[in-house]
Amino acid sequence: MTGDKVDSWQHKYSSPGERLASLLHSPHLADLTITFPGYHKTIKAHRLVLAMTSPVFEAMMYGPLAEGAELRVPEDPPEAFEWLLEYMYLGHAQLPGVALTVQVYQLASKYQIEALMDVCSEHLRETLTATNLPEMYDTALLLEDTRLLQRCSQVLNHSPTAVLSSPHFGRLSRSALKHLLLQPLHITTEVVLLQALFSWGRSQASTLELREEIIEFLPLVRFLAMSTDEFVEYVMPAGVLTLQEASAILMNIKEVKDVPLPAICCQIREKRLCYHESLLRKIHLNTVHSYPRSKKSARGSIFVHSAHEQILIMNMRTVGTIQLGKVECKAINPCSGSATVSIKDCAGNVLQSATTDGLQVSFEEPVTLRPDTAHSITVCMEGHWPRGEMGDFVAEAEEVKLDGKLAYTEGRFGSVTLYFWSFN
Known part of the structure; x- marks a missing residue:
């Protein structure tokens, strides 16, 4: 009948924002299927929404090399990508825990969503502690986030023992671990650093023996700054040094003359503790x-x-x-x-x-x-x-x-x- 209202989904919402939000995870008007190879998961989405948020997605959706009706993202974590979609459709979303925020931050960088990068960086700086620092250190280096790196340095300077003892220490990549160990570490004993290396080495999914896993980092440990009791109690039982290396280092700790140090041993005797x-x-x-x-x-x-x-x-x-x-x-x-x-x-x-x-x-x-x-x-x-x-x-x-x-x-x-x- 002329003049009768058509019952449509648009009438349920009072603003464009509400209508856009209603399309999240909805097949209605969807013209894109997002798949995650290796995961049994697909997401229905709208090409225009992705293109409106990211110049990278705009090129992928509407550029000369535009994707078809399916978007394959084999390198993107599904949970982080879903959060990214919530940001695109809702315009705002409460940031998740540290581990997921780090993944979202990396996706925001990959797809050049600068506003979201700023939000993630600020959130990580505000939630950074000595315990969760290893979870975000890689990302701070990878994305060259100077403000997050400065905050990491501040926490590392004030609480190095807590950082090195963090249960998440094993999450550091090899390159990030080396970068961290080259920072001034104001620790009272080298045992703290050595135990952190042991923990990191054992947490790696590798078939290498512990010595081979951490051998490149051993020259950064100041064995000569240890007491003989520390060396005998913590170093020798670990088996990361040969008997000949351990004996030579122990004699140098005792300051026995004319005993050459093995190449694996740092020659610095001073403790790291710094009262700057x-x-x-x-x-x-x-x-x-x-x-x-x-x-x-x-x-x-x-x-x-x-x-x-x-x-x-x-x-x-x-x-x-x-x-x-x-x-x-x-x-x-x-x-x-x-x-x-x-x-x-x-x-x-x-x-x-x-x-x-x-x-x-x-x-x-x-x-x-x-x-x-x-x-x-x-x-x-x-x-x-x-x-x-x-x-x-x-x-x-x-x-x-x-x-x-x-x-x-x-x-x-x-x-x-x-x-x-x-x-x-």
Whole structure:
């Protein structure tokens, strides 16, 4: 009948975006079948949608060498390609986990979808941790993503042990592994690097023996920086060195004269641990008292000590080993003369002291704080100091966690900043 509405699928949707989204995985109007050789999977799609998103697809769909009604993509992971299609039809989609995002990023690069490349790069930078770094390191190198590489370098500098111990370390390609091992690795012992190489070698789908799998990387291990106990406990049982090589290296560790080193051994004896200023990190310690104090009572709590030692921090424990370099606090600013700040172990033994005329004190050598013991920080000076009240604190900064008790400073609630290195 004239004037009657035709019942059509278009009427179900109020916008072009909704209509386009409805065609995702739909055979309606589809003029392309996407196949994945080696997989029992096919996808119906629309040539125009692919061409609208990618110049590569435009050439494949409508160029001189245009594909027929079937598009074969033998090298593309089906799950990642399906996600790519969602992006094309929906205009947006929530990014998946790291492993799939890496695959999507590679497809976006292959098909020159620059907007999606930027989205993937930003997502990977935001989700990057020491544990998942090996999953995206190859892609950062392959796609020459300088921002992602810079973020990887930052994480590797701050947490090299966690990167090398990652359960995903075996996912690194051979070239990416070599690139990573040539970076400054601020590790406390070569055993960490050696065990990472063993883990990587054993995870490769290869018929090679472990030695042959990792032999090109062995010259990057500083065997001479190991102790004799480390070498005997971790290197010799692995069987990656011949008995003659192991004996020669062991004698060189012991500094026996006139024993030639095997070609497989690095000649560097220095440990890698590096306390560079650029790697210094900081964490703020604050405590809140359980009841409010007026400014008047706070002012009244300040009194003068004459060269008397006060506790700044007590019972401080850390998750993971850190190397303390500096302490900053308004309370250690002496009115005259100088202040001496001391780091002590749980038995009260002074690990190191340093003197300052200002708010910040730096130690000549980094002070090692280990998680198996509590530490305290004391201040000896002439000048104002609040009454001896302590409050609990818990502080976290990039996988570093501290807790303990902190003194009130300046007559108010405590605030101290610790500057440290952490290579966990």
